[in-house]
Amino acid sequence: MAALVRAHQAGLWRYLRFLGCQPAEAEDLVQETFLAVFREGFEVRSPAQTAAYLRAVARNRFLMVRRRERNRPWAVDIEVAEGVWARATRDDLSDYLVALADCLQTAVTARVRQALELQYRDGASRAEIANHLGLAVEGVKTLLRRARSALRDCVEKKLHDEPTERSKT
Amino acid sequence: MSQPNDPKREELEDRLVDQALRELLGDEAPPELSDKILAAAEKHIPLSAQRKEQVMNKSKRSNRWWFPLATAACLMLAAGLALVLLPTVQSRREAGRAGPLASERLSSYEDSSRPQRAPVGYSTEARPAAEAPELGAETPEPAPAPPMAGPAVGSGRDYRQGSFQYTQGQLWSDQPTGLGPGRGGDRYDRLVENPFRMVKDHPLSTFSIDVDTASYANVRRFLLREGRLPPPDAVRIEELINYFDYDYPGPEGDVPFAAHIEVAGCPWHAEHRLVRIALKGREIPTERRPPANLVFLLDVSGSMNSPDKLPLLREGMKLLASQLRDDDRVAIVVYASAEGLVLPSTPGFQRQRIIAALDRLRAGGSTNGGAGIQLAYRIARENFIEGGVNRVLLCTDGDFNVGTTSTGDLVRVVEEKARSGVFLSVLGFGRGNLNDAMMETISNKGNGNYAYIDSITEARKVLVGQMGGTLVTIAKDVKIQVEFNPVRVAAYRLIGYENRILAAEDFNDDTKDAGEIGAGHTVTALYEVVPAGVAVDVPGVDPLKYQSPMAPRQDPSTRRELLTVKLRYKEPDGQTSQRVEFPVVDSGRSFGETSADFQFAAAVAAFGMLLRDSRYKGTATYDGVLEIASAARGPDVHGYRAELVEMVRRAKALSR
Numbered sequence: 001m002a003a004l005v006r007a008h009q010a011g012l013w014r015y016l017r018f019l020g021c022q023p024a025e026a027e028d029l030v031q032e033t034f035l036a037v038f039r040e041g042f043e044v045r046s047p048a049q050t051a052a053y054l055r056a057v058a059r060n061r062f063l064m065v066r067r068r069e070r071n072r073p074w075a076v077d078i079e080v081a082e083g084v085w086a087r088a089t090r091d092d093l094s095d096y097l098v099a100l101a102d103c104l105q106t107a108v109t110a111r112v113r114q115a116l117e118l119q120y121r122d123g124a125s126r127a128e129i130a131n132h133l134g135l136a137v138e139g140v141k142t143l144l145r146r147a148r149s150a151l152r153d154c155v156e157k158k159l160h161d162e163p164t165e166r167s168k169t
Numbered sequence: 170m171s172q173p174n175d176p177k178r179e180e181l182e183d184r185l186v187d188q189a190l191r192e193l194l195g196d197e198a199p200p201e202l203s204d205k206i207l208a209a210a211e212k213h214i215p216l217s218a219q220r221k222e223q224v225m226n227k228s229k230r231s232n233r234w235w236f237p238l239a240t241a242a243c244l245m246l247a248a249g250l251a252l253v254l255l256p257t258v259q260s261r262r263e264a265g266r267a268g269p270l271a272s273e274r275l276s277s278y279e280d281s282s283r284p285q286r287a288p289v290g291y292s293t294e295a296r297p298a299a300e301a302p303e304l305g306a307e308t309p310e311p312a313p314a315p316p317m318a319g320p321a322v323g324s325g326r327d328y329r330q331g332s333f334q335y336t337q338g339q340l341w342s343d344q345p346t347g348l349g350p351g352r353g354g355d356r357y358d359r360l361v362e363n364p365f366r367m368v369k370d371h372p373l374s375t376f377s378i379d380v381d382t383a384s385y386a387n388v389r390r391f392l393l394r395e396g397r398l399p400p401p402d403a404v405r406i407e408e409l410i411n412y413f414d415y416d417y418p419g420p421e422g423d424v425p426f427a428a429h430i431e432v433a434g435c436p437w438h439a440e441h442r443l444v445r446i447a448l449k450g451r452e453i454p455t456e457r458r459p460p461a462n463l464v465f466l467l468d469v470s471g472s473m474n475s476p477d478k479l480p481l482l483r484e485g486m487k488l489l490a491s492q493l494r495d496d497d498r499v500a501i502v503v504y505a506s507a508e509g510l511v512l513p514s515t516p517g518f519q520r521q522r523i524i525a526a527l528d529r530l531r532a533g534g535s536t537n538g539g540a541g542i543q544l545a546y547r548i549a550r551e552n553f554i555e556g557g558v559n560r561v562l563l564c565t566d567g568d569f570n571v572g573t574t575s576t577g578d579l580v581r582v583v584e585e586k587a588r589s590g591v592f593l594s595v596l597g598f599g600r601g602n603l604n605d606a607m608m609e610t611i612s613n614k615g616n617g618n619y620a621y622i623d624s625i626t627e628a629r630k631v632l633v634g635q636m637g638g639t640l641v642t643i644a645k646d647v648k649i650q651v652e653f654n655p656v657r658v659a660a661y662r663l664i665g666y667e668n669r670i671l672a673a674e675d676f677n678d679d680t681k682d683a684g685e686i687g688a689g690h691t692v693t694a695l696y697e698v699v700p701a702g703v704a705v706d707v708p709g710v711d712p713l714k715y716q717s718p719m720a721p722r723q724d725p726s727t728r729r730e731l732l733t734v735k736l737r738y739k740e741p742d743g744q745t746s747q748r749v750e751f752p753v754v755d756s757g758r759s760f761g762e763t764s765a766d767f768q769f770a771a772a773v774a775a776f777g778m779l780l781r782d783s784r785y786k787g788t789a790t791y792d793g794v795l796e797i798a799s800a801a802r803g804p805d806v807h808g809y810r811a812e813l814v815e816m817v818r819r820a821k822a823l824s825r
Contacts, residue, residue: 001207001210001815002203002207002393002812002815003393003394005202005203005206005207005210006203006624006626009199009201009202009203009206010199010201011199013199013200013202014188014192014199017188017197018184018185018188023197023200027200027202030202030206031202031205031206031209034206034210035206035209035210038210077177077181080175080177080178080181081181083178084178084181084182084185085185088182088185093188093189093192094476094480096185096189097189097192097193098480100186100189100190100193101193101528104193116190116194117194119194120190120191120193120194120195121194121195121196123195148183148186148187148190149183151186151190152182152183152185152186155186
């Protein structure tokens with residue numbers, strides 16, 4: 001049981017963040033998910049099935065919360081979201097993060113990396129980034145969009161075309 | 170399934186990149202909720218008897234409109250059941266129905282079960298199983314494991330077939346699990362338990378303290394993650410006991426630690442007494458901790474290329490780095506086929522540089538640990554901080570296979586380097602070829618401590634929660650010598666510390682190395698004592714032919730004393746030892762009258778003996794351990810004690 005929680009709690013939290021939860025809300029839902037699963041009994045399956053099952057429980061809880069708050073906008077198509085998540089992350093974000101870290105070194109230029117670091121690490125606004133890099137604000141927007149799409153393709157390629165680090169060992 | 174041009178899909182893929190970048194570059198990270206969830210689950214786990222009902226309640230709750238109606242029906246059904254069933258069952262059902270959120274009901278459940286927990290001593294053999302409500306679900310004979318406590322049992326086995334492990338909470342491994350206990354794979358030294366010794370032949374018992382906890386984490390790995398009993402030699406009882414925080418008051422005077430000695434009835438042997446010697450090191454608040462000069466010595470050889478090794482190591486070291494103060498320094502030395510300085514000694518305020526260096530680590534090659542150790546100590550010496558913390562942190566699975574590979578040679582290197590004032594911490598990772606024996610030995614010889622990191626939670630405990638204790642040594646070469654009073658004690662047995670036993674004359678010999686105690690550390694040692702007059706099953710020695718037996722002549726003032734505990738220690742940079750002494754009188758307390766900490770430590774000791782299938786386990790049983798350990802959990806803020814209870818349950822199921 002402890003192993004189950006330890007193995008999946010972080011992944012579930014990330015998944016809920018992906019669906020659009022705020023960090024604290026994701027935290028609550030992760031707890032509720034596990035408690036629900038424990039209450040109803042749980043059969044151990046393959047890791048992938050386990051992860052998918054936990055996600056399904058978390059998703060239902062999430063939808064319940066969202067339906068209750070009817071006035072809150074809810075834009076994500078849950079089916080598509082599940083598809084994207086399952087394919088891109090193979091049930092967990094870890095491989096994805098590893099691949100992304102590599103891609104950051106290889107798939108984008110130093111300048112783009114700097115822009116990304118300014119945005120994500122230092123929380124700089126577009127205007128600040130523009131100022132820093134000597135670009136127009138519009139230019140920064142394009143730069144970041146292209147960067148994200150390049151990274152997405154690179155990660156996609158890494159995860160699905162090449163054998164991963166894991167299968168090599 | 171992929172429709173690359175679906176705009177919804179693209180948007181979501183972008184969102185994923187965005188999220189991953191936040192985590193990778195920014196400071197977003199999934200919180201560690203395991204302890205919280207497990208603690209909550211521990212309270213709410215229904216017994217199998219009430220499980221169905223719980224599930225019903227549950228489903229009512231989620232389909233909301235008929236919820237009140239169904240709840241009423243359910244309650245009626247429950248009431249009906251209550252009339253039919255026996256009173257004991259009824260009390261259990263009540264408890265279960267308290268439901269997940271009714272914590273006040275739950276606490277009353279705990280209260281109601283307490284009187285049945287036999288506060289005084291425990292002789293579980295004589296206790297009918299049904300009396301222990303908490304264990305109800307598991308007590309019936311080899312019946313199939315109850316589905317709910319079942320994830321425990323079942324999961325263990327299935328996990329092994331599915332062979333997974335995780336690091337940082339997330340990766341599944343395709344690697345086969347280690348070979349069986351005692352075959353290839355992980356290496357453990359053979360451990361022979363201390364026997365009972367007659368006081369008339371051996372009035373002195375001498376040993377070195379040990380604050381390591383590696384064995385506990387390792388045993389937990391076997392029980393909770395791999396679903397099998399640990400090999401007996403992997404169970405070092407003192408390390409199981411010392412894994413837990415005990416609420417011992419700290420020292421007041423000049424002595425860097427306080428000693429607390431308590432005597433009470435022995436729970437697994439009615440006629441024996443249990444003596445607990447507890448030391449508590451002085452706490453040092455982070456801001457008053459001396460500046461640290463740390464060298465991370467990281468194994469990046471091919472054998473570390475597994476999710477529970479290098480990635481976990483990287484995350485663990487990042488945790489530590491994030492705790493550093495600006496005036497601390499960190500250098501990173503890696504070793505694989507060759508050793509190398511990845512990061513020269515860097516001040517703590519350049520945290521990003523340290524973290525970036527950790528992020529760049531990749532695994533590959535063979536393992537020349539010996540050369541790495543030399544380099545790490547050299548860097549530590551070059552950046553030595555007088556009066557500060559100077560420490561090499563060796564992170565490895567211990568599988569050295571190139572260069573200096575024999576444990577003996579490594580010990581010599583480390584012993585020599587330890588004299589230069591640089592201390593050593595060994596953090597063990599992974600499994601399969603974990604060289605536990607070597608790591609324990611070199612940490613002992615290198616003025617060090619040894620912890621086994623099997624999860625990010627454990628990394629956090631060792632590197633964040635107990636950072637002071639892990640890094641700051643407040644006394645070194647701490648030795649304990651106990652002199653037993655033959656008038657009161659016939660025989661004694663030290664529980665655990667098998668590989669820490671010293672000769673009586675080593676106590677006063679300052680050249681003999683012994684264990685270190687870190688800031689805030691607690692050390693607990695238990696002696697099982699056979700009072701004078703109680704029969705002892707120890708093969709005696711023949712009466713001596715040439716010596717005339719001396720009648721025990723004693724000062725009447727000391728006749729009442731059971732024993733005297735003597736301690737020797739050195740200041741962290743001192744060469745000569747100080748000595749303190751505590752005479753102990755047995756006040757005749759029963760086990761039930763002792764503190765929760767005493768009871769918990771005794772339960773852990775009994776658990777260790779059961780895992781080792783010790784011949785000294787007496788009447789101890791897993792049920793008895795469960796009973797005491799669950800009752801003596803105390804506040805248990807981090808859920809560590811709850812986790813032990815879970816481990817005992819698992820061990821019980823596995824040992825059937």
